[in-house]
Amino acid sequence: MITVKNVEKSFDGLKALDGISLNVEKGSVYGLVGPNGAGKSTIIKHLTGVYKADNGEVLIDDEPVYENPKVKEKISYIPDELFFINRASVKQMMKFYRNIYKNFDIERFEKLKNVFATININKPISRLSKGMQKQAAFWLTICCNPEIIILDEPVDGLDPVMRRQVWSLLLQDVAERSTTVLVSSHNLRELEDVCDTVGILSHGKMLLEKSLSSLQGSVIKYQVVYNGEAPDLKDKLDILHVQNNGSVYTYIIRGEGKMIEDVFKSFQPMIVDVIPLTLEEIFIYELGGEDYGIKDIII
């Protein structure tokens, strides 16, 4: 669906994107993460046809995006900094979008009034609160019925209930209409529950691109209590991190679970517990050795 091949982009000599490639499957939710200045917004502006790549290709359904209205019509985009036409109300913006996107669903707009009930559709959006402006942006975007939704730091400013509501609407579209969602965030917790695939950007490069399930299966956290001295496991296991608190040892280990447990059991420990890892921890330990400011991703 979305293919980015070796895209490079410089701003006045400063390389913002340094040969980035990524692939997003149709009907999936792709999370783009990285610290501030990693190039998330820049690659998103390439995907939406705002920027032209210095080198490389940005394709959607094998067609270039830049200067291609037919492709851009498939995309709805919510930027990190919202823009609405001067003093336009939600109703006026709806009319504006209706004239631009032929798939705009006016019935859905009416139905969603219940979800976004707090928004006065006749009031200028600029006079609404930041959270309400974000809600209005989601409302209008969803009603465009796009094939691809691109979100740049999407839920900042939304309260937890509305966050859940908005994600529920988006995932409903993913399930029912095979909508593809690409979402950028520096907040891994936000993405953990919704993404199928995650790409990590740093300094304009793609560090890692993996499905969430394969990431979560490849690194495991154990808590082990031994009878006596802790054995030296360095040669036996791919230990990413170890920490002990009295007789309790916590290991982060890359590998297959059964094999790891067998190794522990050979030392007859008192307790061996498997503790679920968060996405944050996976990234920390997978990439902790790299000097990419991974700590910046974790909020």
Add this chain to the structure above:
Amino acid sequence: MESKILSSDTWKAPGAKALIIHDIKTTWPIWAACTFFMCWLIPVSLSFDNIFDRRYISISIPFDVAKILIIPVCILMAMRVFGYLSKEKATTFFHSLPFTRTKLFVVNALTGFLLIIIPLVFVGITTVIVAAVKGTDIIVFMIEWFLIICCECIYVYGFTILMAIIFGTKVSGYAMTGILFFYAEIIVNIYSSLYSNIHPSVIGNFIFPNGFFQFLSPISMAVNINVVNDYWTSTGYSYHFNNLGITIAEDLIVGGLMIAAAFLLYKHRKSEKSGEIIAFNSFRMVFKWGFALGFGAFLTLMLGETVTGNISDLSKMIIVQSCLFVFFVLLSYLIAEMIVQKKFNVFYKLRFEIFLPFAASIIVSLMMVFDVFGATRYVPDRDDIEYMNININIDKDESYYTFSSKQYSARHYISLHYGKPSEYELMEKFIDLHKYITAGDPDSYTYSNLVFDKDTMSYKSSGDNKTWVHIWYDMKDGTYITREYYVPFHYVISCIDYMQAY
């Protein structure tokens, strides 16, 4: 073959309609004000004035004012419809919509233009109706006027769009529009002045006819096409415009080129430059120095008089003016840098480039103003002079001033060539005259506005009645000294009286 730019796809809904509605909504104060003032200026004022009933009164004034009034309307409209280019958020929004750059440019540019023209159509039709009610048929004249003002709009609007694309739609865009208008006016006026003062009969044919460079300046174009009363018809005077064809052609060609250039630049304008003051790096220096020189010259012209007004010595005046020009150019450069950097604190970065010439210009100016070297007061020694003469220029444009009992007419140019080496005493008198001027400290004359009031039989202050006194010394060592003083008129009369007495 269908034009790629103006193909049916460009206008095909959806998209174009949304943009047009957006442009109409965001520019409403401009087109509403334009409609109101144009209506007030032409049909309303003419209907109250009964001007069509009069045979000998020209109807040109409101139409001439309209030609000038439309200039700011075009500038504001162009800046407004492309206003999104100066805001990163807005540019991202519009460029992410399913439009090509071509469509965005064409729809915005054409909508803005139509929003200027439609009020003019309304004004034209209303005026024809008002005239018809008053028994005058001015349809042909109004068509001419409409053609002229449309073409003028194409020029100014196209020019401003080009500025908006290159320099953005905020302060830098407006500044460069104004500065380039100023440059164009200066070029037109300098050429016209050269043509008039160094007439072709003196130096042979000029390469270009007088007024040729008028096409560079939209203001000159607007000002120099005038309504003339042509011939009497059964329904009254028939009016038409002079230079109609050539003006329309020039406006269309220059305006068309501007719009074409703007379109090409727009296609290559990077979206990421939207938040910046100058969209193209190569134009940064053009902006900074273009602004600095233009605005510096403008400030020198406007404010220089306050410093040089009291200086009588021409050479000193030129030096001080030059220093002031340097001072104002550097000041303007600082302002340009502030605009580009979007911050006030730019002086430290430019301290060496700016401070040294800045300080030098101030020091030289002050030295000249206070005559540190005594150049103004310097009078050569009699024994060193080979020959001398004095020219006193009484401005021919001043009219009928009478002074004292001598009844000198101010319409004469008086050139007094005296001072043969043998005429020792006369030369002494001239040197005394020079001393008389310098001792009187003509620099300090600020009143200088004396005319003779016949009723009271006394001088009184009125107008700017200064004139030039030019003194030339040929020295015995082969060098020469010239001094030119801009002195009060009564001073000249005193000098003449002095020589007459001799």
